[in-house]
Amino acid sequence: MNKFKAVFKRKGTVIWAAISAFLLALFITLTVLENTLLYPILSTVLGGPMPIMSDDAVEIYKSDYDSKADSKAAGDELNVRIAEEGFTLLLKQINKEYGITIVIITH
Numbered sequence: 001m002n003k004f005k006a007v008f009k010r011k012g013t014v015i016w017a018a019i020s021a022f023l024l025a026l027f028i029t030l031t032v033l034e035n036t037l038l039y040p041i042l043s044t045v046l047g048g049p050m051p052i053m054s055d056d057a058v059e060i061y062k063s064d065y066d067s068k069a070d071s072k073a074a075g076d077e078l079n080v081r082i083a084e085e086g087f088t089l090l091l092k093q094i095n096k097e098y099g100i101t102i103v104i105i106t107h
Contacts, residue, residue: 087104
């Protein structure tokens, strides 16, 4: 016990022990994370098989569309509907605040 007290009596030894304990805890934490939560990400980044290219990849999200063109067309249609609703709300607010009626005729 006296040797233990003698070793930790110096300030440098205490600082070295604290830094070593911190680094050990950090490395253990990183190792656990790397082997559990971060494994798919690190595997892909470090040159492992890419899940999107693999035939045995598990499909997480089911697509509603068969091609990118169908997806883009549906997205464009949704954007038009959102814009129409936004314009309608804006026109109602202008009419309410300023008493101005604006009529927009579309095809």
